[in-house]
Each structure stands twice: as structure tokens, then as C-alpha cells.
Amino acid sequence: MSFIVDYYNYWIVVFLMMAGFYIVISANNLVKKIVGLNIFQTSVFMLYISIGNVSGGSAPIVADGITRYSNPLPHVLILTAIVVGVATTSVGLALIVRIKRAYGTVEENEFEDKDDLI
Amino acid sequence: MFEQHSPVLPIILPLIAAPICILLGRSQLAWLFATFISALGFGISIGLMLTTLDQGVLSYSLGGWEPPWGIEVRVDAASALVLCVVTGISSLVLVYAKESIAKEIDSSQHTLYYTAHLLCLAGLSGILSTGDAFNLFVFLEISSLATYTLVSLASDKRCLTAAFRYLIMGTIGATFILIGVGMMYMKTGTLNMLDLAARISEYDSSRTLNTGLAFILVGVSIKLALFPLHMWLPPAYTHAPSAVSAFLASTATKVAVYVMVRFIFTIYGAEYVFHTMGMDTILLVLAIVAIFKCSFMATVQSNVKTVLAYSSVAQIGYMILGISLVSTLGLTAGLLHIFNHALMKGALFMAVGAVLLRTGSVDIKAFQGLGKQMPLTMAAFTIAGLSIIGVPLTAGFVSKWYLVTAALEQQEWTVAFLVLAGSLLAIIYVGRILEAAYFKNPAEGTTYKEAPLLMLIPLWILVFANIYFGIDTSMSVGAADTAAQWLTQPSSSPATALSVNMGGATQ
Numbered sequence: 001m002s003f004i005v006d007y008y009n010y011w012i013v014v015f016l017m018m019a020g021f022y023i024v025i026s027a028n029n030l031v032k033k034i035v036g037l038n039i040f041q042t043s044v045f046m047l048y049i050s051i052g053n054v055s056g057g058s059a060p061i062v063a064d065g066i067t068r069y070s071n072p073l074p075h076v077l078i079l080t081a082i083v084v085g086v087a088t089t090s091v092g093l094a095l096i097v098r099i100k101r102a103y104g105t106v107e108e109n110e111f112e113d114k115d116d117l118i
Numbered sequence: 119m120f121e122q123h124s125p126v127l128p129i130i131l132p133l134i135a136a137p138i139c140i141l142l143g144r145s146q147l148a149w150l151f152a153t154f155i156s157a158l159g160f161g162i163s164i165g166l167m168l169t170t171l172d173q174g175v176l177s178y179s180l181g182g183w184e185p186p187w188g189i190e191v192r193v194d195a196a197s198a199l200v201l202c203v204v205t206g207i208s209s210l211v212l213v214y215a216k217e218s219i220a221k222e223i224d225s226s227q228h229t230l231y232y233t234a235h236l237l238c239l240a241g242l243s244g245i246l247s248t249g250d251a252f253n254l255f256v257f258l259e260i261s262s263l264a265t266y267t268l269v270s271l272a273s274d275k276r277c278l279t280a281a282f283r284y285l286i287m288g289t290i291g292a293t294f295i296l297i298g299v300g301m302m303y304m305k306t307g308t309l310n311m312l313d314l315a316a317r318i319s320e321y322d323s324s325r326t327l328n329t330g331l332a333f334i335l336v337g338v339s340i341k342l343a344l345f346p347l348h349m350w351l352p353p354a355y356t357h358a359p360s361a362v363s364a365f366l367a368s369t370a371t372k373v374a375v376y377v378m379v380r381f382i383f384t385i386y387g388a389e390y391v392f393h394t395m396g397m398d399t400i401l402l403v404l405a406i407v408a409i410f411k412c413s414f415m416a417t418v419q420s421n422v423k424t425v426l427a428y429s430s431v432a433q434i435g436y437m438i439l440g441i442s443l444v445s446t447l448g449l450t451a452g453l454l455h456i457f458n459h460a461l462m463k464g465a466l467f468m469a470v471g472a473v474l475l476r477t478g479s480v481d482i483k484a485f486q487g488l489g490k491q492m493p494l495t496m497a498a499f500t501i502a503g504l505s506i507i508g509v510p511l512t513a514g515f516v517s518k519w520y521l522v523t524a525a526l527e528q529q530e531w532t533v534a535f536l537v538l539a540g541s542l543l544a545i546i547y548v549g550r551i552l553e554a555a556y557f558k559n560p561a562e563g564t565t566y567k568e569a570p571l572l573m574l575i576p577l578w579i580l581v582f583a584n585i586y587f588g589i590d591t592s593m594s595v596g597a598a599d600t601a602a603q604w605l606t607q608p609s610s611s612p613a614t615a616l617s618v619n620m621g622g623a624t625q
Contacts (some may be wrong), residue, residue, distance in 0.1 A: 051303065056477055084292075092289075099279060
């Protein structure tokens with residue numbers, strides 16, 4: 001039981017990762033695919049933030065009387081990854097706008113040519 | 119003073135030049151500027167290769183923060199070799215692009231094309247020269263985002279769904295790499311590649327590290343389109359503008375192969391990946407299936423760009439085959455094929471782009487009778503096609519020769535036989551196109567002019583390179599061999615590293 005409770009954040013990460021991945025694969029609507037991709041990426045952000053925790057450590061801001069700090073590096077890394085995620089989302093959404101204009105739909109099963117399926 | 123900063127210049131130059139390209143506004147100016155920057159990068163890369171072959175590794179600390187705390191830019195023989203390929207092909211493609219994109223991309227988007235190309239080049243150079251595992255992910259995403267944009271620039275609407283599929287697959291691949299890097303950091307507490315290598319070798323077996331390796335290898339396999347994770351590649355290369363196909367087919371997947379080599383040999387160590395984890399058998403089987411399945415797929419396509427795209431996946435199989443042989447000779451063959459395949463696939467896609475410009479189609483029917491009407495283009499296509507088959511006196515023969523030798527050295531007779539049998543399929547798919555071009559009559563009343571000079575010059579430079587590196591192999595084989603020696607003995611590299619710790623902050 002303590003295995004589940006102690007590592008609850010990692011269980012959330014695994015759940016979100018699989019849920020996001022499943023949405024990317026199964027969704028028929030392109031916007032939903034992007035949503036799934038976002039959930040998938042967010043789970044990785046949470047994984048990184050969890051790594052940074054040092055047991056008993058305080059927030060990494062220098063202050064009197066505190067000797068144990070959490071590791072700030074993973075947080076900084078994940079800031080970069082969040083920026084990358086936002087950029088990917090915007091490129092994906094821009095593509096969806098153009099797909100909507102060209103095909104008149106963002107539902108995969110409504111594409112006329114089967115070769116265009118994503 | 120530029121000499122001290124030369125390891126970082128191939129990244130910085132295109133990165134700064136990309137926004138300037140937009141500001142220039144005019145297509146003509148942006149073209150000149152982008153080509154100039156790319157050629158400059160090529161010159162610097164040649165210099166870097168000569169230095170690394172002569173003196174060993176070049177290390178550069180970004181911002182003056184010493185590794186392993188700061189981000190290290192680290193150029194060794196392997197990075198310099200692929201860097202030369204990438205910047206060289208990029209320069210030739212940019213020269214070629216001016217005429218090619220005039221018909222294929224809307225004129226309001228020409229400057230954006232050059233900008234995205236430069237950003238992609240910056241990302242690829244970054245992947246090749248960084249010494250930091252997380253930094254590698256960031257550059258991977260820079261190049262990938264630029265690539266999705268490049269693919270979607272074509273005027274055909276099918277490029278949009280192809281780009282979207284590429285975006286979904288590419289992002290999943292990159293995120294897998296991110297997870298893997300996170301796992302490595304979790305266990306070792308470092309992101310510097312050499313530091314990682316030193317600390318990973320202290321563990322006999324760790325489930326976290328094993329899982330990290332699995333994530334990274336699957337992620338990189340998506341990026342390099344290893345069978346069966348290649349489904350994004352054929353539509354993306356088919357529907358992208360020809361100049362983009364030529365650039366991506368000869369650089370993007372090659373850089374991903376380099377990433378795989380880097381993770382296997384430098385960070386985890388060949389012993390760990392191949393003996394403890396048993397990855398060599400998996401990679402070998404996937405590579406052989408890729409060669410046969412995708413070569414076969416290439417023989418039944420009617421769109422010539424799709425034929426070349428499937429052929430690319432098959433050729434990636436040869437590179438992975440070389441790596442999975444677990445020997446210095448096998449790695450040499452793999453790296454050599456990265457170099458040679460860039461030359462031949464670049465030339466083939468350029469020739470097809472020239473045909474598209476004149477005939478307006480890339481269907482195999484459009485090639486009928488072109489042997490007489492566009493003799494220079496088709497001659498170039500023929501020579502590059504022979505190179506892909508592996509005919510003697512072409513670059514393709516050299517890599518096949520080394521691959522077979524490496525397989526025989528390991529007593530893998532079946533593998534050597536299969537490599538040769540794979541070439542027979544290449545004869546069929548290249549032969550079909552050549553048959554249409556030379557032995558069929560053109561449709562009634564159609565006459566096409568030869569391709570413009572600006573397209574023929576870069577095309578023929580690549581074709582001559584194919585012949586030159588098929589005859590005089592001392593340069594390409596020498597560089598690939600030195601790179602493979604470095605990679606298979608990573609323990610010797612830190613001691614001989616030449617440090618150039620001259621970041622901006624310390625001056």
C-alpha cells in the first residue's frame with residue numbers, strides 16, 4: 001500500500017502519460033489529437049518536477065537556517081520543455097487551421113482520400 | 119579570434135541569420151543571404167573536420183560555464199563528418215531552391231521558406247555538436263518544428279496532412295527522448311554526455327537506466343524512421359516541396375542516426391547496449407526487414423518521390439545494419455553510408471524536382487521519353503540511381519563493400535548475402551524509372567526544356583561527388599574510420615581533449 005501512496009505523483013504521471021498517448025492514437029478529431037499530445041507532454045513535465053524534490057528539502061531560495069534545498073535544475077529544464085511544447089501546439093493548431101480550409105473538415109474519417117489519413 | 123569560437127559558429131550563424139532573413143523581406147535577397155550563411159557554415163565545418171582529424175576533440179563551454187555544469191559544445195570526428203554533410207547539402211539545396219520553389223511554393227512565402235531552412239540547419243548543427251543530453255533534445259525540437267513548417271509549405275493540400283502526421287509522430291519521438299534523458303538524470307544527476315558515460319559505467323544494472331535506454335532508442339527510432347516506425351516518412355517526403363525533400367532526405371534522418379550512435383556508443387557504451395541489453399539482434403532484424411519490406415514497397419509505387427522515400431527507409435536499414443554488427447568496421451560502414459547516402463539521395467530528389475518543374479508531375483508516366491528531352495537531368499538521375507544500387511565506381515558501392523566486409527568479419531554470411539540481395543530490389547525500382555525515361559516514347563506532342571542552370575549545377579556537383587567518392591575513398595573512409603575509432607574507445611577521448619574554454623562571460 002505504501003508503494004502506491006508514497007509514489008502517488010509517479011502514478012499520476014504514468015496515468016496521464018498513457019491517457020494522453022491513447023487519445024493521440026485513437027482520436028478522430030485532429031484538435032483532440034493535439035489535446036492528447038499536450039496531456040502526454042504535461043505528464044513528462046510532472047515527471048521532471050518530481051525528480052527535483054529532495055526529501056525534507058526547502059524551495060531552492062537561499063535563506064537563513066535552511067541547509068537542505070530541493071534541486072532547481074529539473075525545474076529549469078522543464079521550463080525549456082514547456083516552451084517547446086507550446087511551440088509544437090501552436091504549429092499543430094496552425095496546421096489544423098489550414099487543413100480545415102483545404103479539406104473543409106478536421107475529422108479524419110471525413111477526408112475523401114484514404115491516403116490522407118493521419 | 120573567430121578560431122576559438124569555431125565549434126559554436128555552425129549553430130549560431132544560421133540561428134541569428136534566420137530572423138534577419140524575414141527582415142530582408144525580398145525573396146531574392148533572402149536567398150542570397152541564406153546561401154551565403156550556409157556556405158560559410160560549410161567552410162567552418164570543413165575547418166572543424168580537419169582540426170578534429172588532426173588534433174582530436176574540440177570542446178567549447180557556452181557562456182564560459184565549465185562542463186559538466188554548463189552546456190558543452192563538443193566536436194569530434196563523428197560530429198564533424200556529419201556536420202560537413204549537413205552544411206554542404208544545405209548550401210547546395212539552397213542554390214537549387216531558388217528555381218525550384220518558384221513553382222512549388224507561393225511567392226509570398228519564399229522568405230519564410232529560407233527562414234525555416236536556416237532554423238532547421240541551426241537545429242541540426244546543434245544536435246551534431248552539443249555535448250549535453252538535454253540540449254540535444256532542445257535542438258532536436260528546433261529542427262523538427264522547422265521541418266514540419268517546411269513540409270507544409272507546398273501548394274498541394276496533401277502536404278498538410280503529411281506534415282500533421284509528421285508532427286504527431288515526431289513529437290511523440292522527441293517526448294520519448296525527453297523521458298529517457300529524465301531517467302538518466304534521475305539516476306546519475308548529470309546531463310553532460312561524458313559525465314553521463316562515466317557515471318553510467320559504474321552501475322552494473324539499473325532498471326531506471328534500462329528503461330531510459332528503451333525510451334531513448336524507441337524515440338530516436340521514430341525520428342530516424344526505422345521500420346516499423348517509418349510511416350510518417352513516405353507521405354512527408356512525397357508531398358513536401360522538392361527542395362525540402364532533397365534537404366530532409368539527405369540530412370534529417372542522418373542526424374537522427376548520429377543521435378542513436380551517440381547514445382549507444384558515447385553515453386551507454388556498446389558493451390552495455392549490445393551485450394547486457396541485447397539490442398544488436400533487435401536492430402539487426404529490424405534493419406533487414408526494413409531493407410526488404412521498404413525496397414519492395416518502392417518497386418510498386420507509381421509516384422517517383424514515394425519510390426525515393428521508401429528507398430530512403432530501406433537505406434536507413436543499411437546504416438542501422440552497420441551499427442548493429444557491433445564492430446569498428448561495422449560502425450565505419452554505417453557512418454560511411456550516412457555520408458554516401460546523403461550524396462545520392464540529395465541528387466535523386468534534386469533531379470525529380472527538376473522533372474516536376476518542367477513536366478508538372480512526378481508520376482512515373484511523366485518520365486516517359488525524358489531521356490532525350492532532359493538529357494542532363496536524366497543522366498544525373500541515372501548516375502545517382504546506379505550509386506543507390508551500388509554499382510562499382512560510385513559512392514554507393516564503397517559503402518556496400520564496407521558493409522559486406524564488416525558482415526564477413528563477424529562471420530555473418532547470411533547478413534552479407536542479404537545486403538547483396540537488397541541491392542537487387544534497388545535495381546528493380548531504379549530500373550523501372552530509367553526504363554520509362556529511356557525506352558518509352560513521350561506522350562504525343564509534348565516537348566520539355568532542359569532544367570535551368572541553377573538547378574543543374576548543384577545537381578551535378580552532387581553527381582560528381584558520387585563518382586569522386588566512389589573512386590578516391592581515402593577522404594570519406596578515412597574520416598568515417600577515425601570517427602568509428604573514437605566512438606568505440608570513448609575512454610581515451612577525455613584525456614586528449616583539446617580545451618578551448620573561451621566563452622563570452624570570461625573574456
